[in-house]
Amino acid sequence: MLSRIAESLFWIGRYVERVDGTARLVDVVRLSMLEGGLAGHDESANMVLSVVMGGDPDARVTYSDLRDRLVFDPTSASSISGSWNAARDNARRARETLSTDLWAAINTAWLRWGRLGPPDGTARHLSWARERSILIGGIADSTMSHDEAWDFLVLGRYLERADMTARIITTGTLPTGGLSWQSVLSSCGGNQAFMRSNQGLFNDRNVATFLVLNREFPRSVLYALAEAEATLERLDPDHTPIGFTGEGRRLLGRIRTSLEYRLPTNIINELPQQMARVEQMVTAVSDAVGARYFPGGPELSWTEELR
Template sequence: MLSRIAESLFWIGRYVERADGTARIVDVLRLQDLEDSRLHVESASHMVLTQIMGLEVGDEPVGYRDVAERLVLDRDHPSSIVGSIWAARENARRARETLSTELWEAINMSWHQWVALGSTRVTARHLSWVRERAALIGGIAASTMSHDEAWDYFTLGRSLERADMTARLVATGALPREGESAWSTVLQSCGAHQAYLRTNRGLVEDDRAAAFLVLDRRFPRSIVFALTEAEASLARLAPTADRIGFSDEAVRQLGRIRTSLEYRSFVDVLEEMPAHMDSVQSAINEASDAIARRYFQTGTAPAWTEELA
């Protein structure tokens, strides 16, 4: 497979997942804006922008509208929803000959429908639509793409982005909210609230919620599940014959951080949760760089030039 096609498939997976995760976070904040006091919404908005998304915020107070402007409507920012949808479409256009017709139409239509929705004010309709489109694109990809190299690159990108987003949310502990467990908000942001309640019989406890989002092997948005899926994709792309260690740096980084979580006492993980989540994000960044060096075109693309006289 051409490196440019592989790279496009990888980033389609990442950008679609990024739009979905960002929509979940902003929607939880929107509900807080309706229900909680102004002070708590400002604190939550500041946490979303700085601690979760890693953006710089000045000294002025920020609220839901500021978050919506930067994380939903800012086309120039790759972490915003509109930026992610546009970037996913551009990458799909580059890999058009590899994508199924249904998948291309789903991604392309998502962009045009977003424009038709209008983007002067972010409403519940915008955010629920983004989640629905992300689920649709993922389902069409799973059912219309051959599960070969193309699928592995798509899945690899999606899994890394999902693990990174969950780590960012878990690291914050929670968004502040009155009269409710802080972890309920984190579970809702990850789309894990109902799955957690079903698994733990309706009891929300901080330790159990953190363990569910980090270590559960059956919930698809947990960090361990996503890292395991990413490792499986890498193993299919380049089966290893190494007798000692791992020559693939991406596999080594993901395996190291996954085992450090899975085989460590969760009490130890819980005591230093922000530090461990920072390690997860660092490992994902290093793995992404290693994947780019090994599989994607890193130099300047060749171009035709006029023959000199």
């Protein structure tokens, strides 16, 4: 496979997953605004924006600012609009590799996003973005051959999911302005799954443990890291009895085992630091994958990935 095609597939997976994660997070802040006071919701908006985009946590940010920057800013690949634009551009480059149904779904999402009405109907926009990104993921899984092209798309999806879930969990650890753990769980779509696995025993530590370490919930950090690692193993043509030839696979295995084989109590007690390590490791893995499979491409960062 041409490296430019593989790179486009990788970033399609990341951008479509980013649409879903960002829409979930912003919608939780919107719902908390409806339930609480304006002062509290502005503080939450400020903290969420600083966690997701790395801004100044002491800056004055309103929910309108959060909405404009994370939903409707077409120039930022951290926003939903920017992610749709970038996903469609990458799909156009990999047009001959995508299934007809998948190309149509991505192209239709890009076209309809700009026709949903003025950028003030946030609830409608967020709900539509979540549903469309899930639809695209399902179409990809059911209409593409599960070969290396699909593996690159899935690798991007799970790296982005691990990163986004870690960022969302971080908002629950903030002493002021962070989301409640109930809101964090809702933003990951895990309410029903959590209640089933914990027999309805809700507390903050149980929620944090579930979202970080559950091996069966597809939006947990551990699940996403394990799936990304398994995908890299399929893509790695070199097998050696000692160590790993791929730096990305080594890094993923290191962070996954550091979570999976430590005592859950130790992880939860150091949750902000552990989630920061996950975010840093995802960036390092993405760089390693790019250096090995997409040589010669431009350097990309989380907030400026305009391709």
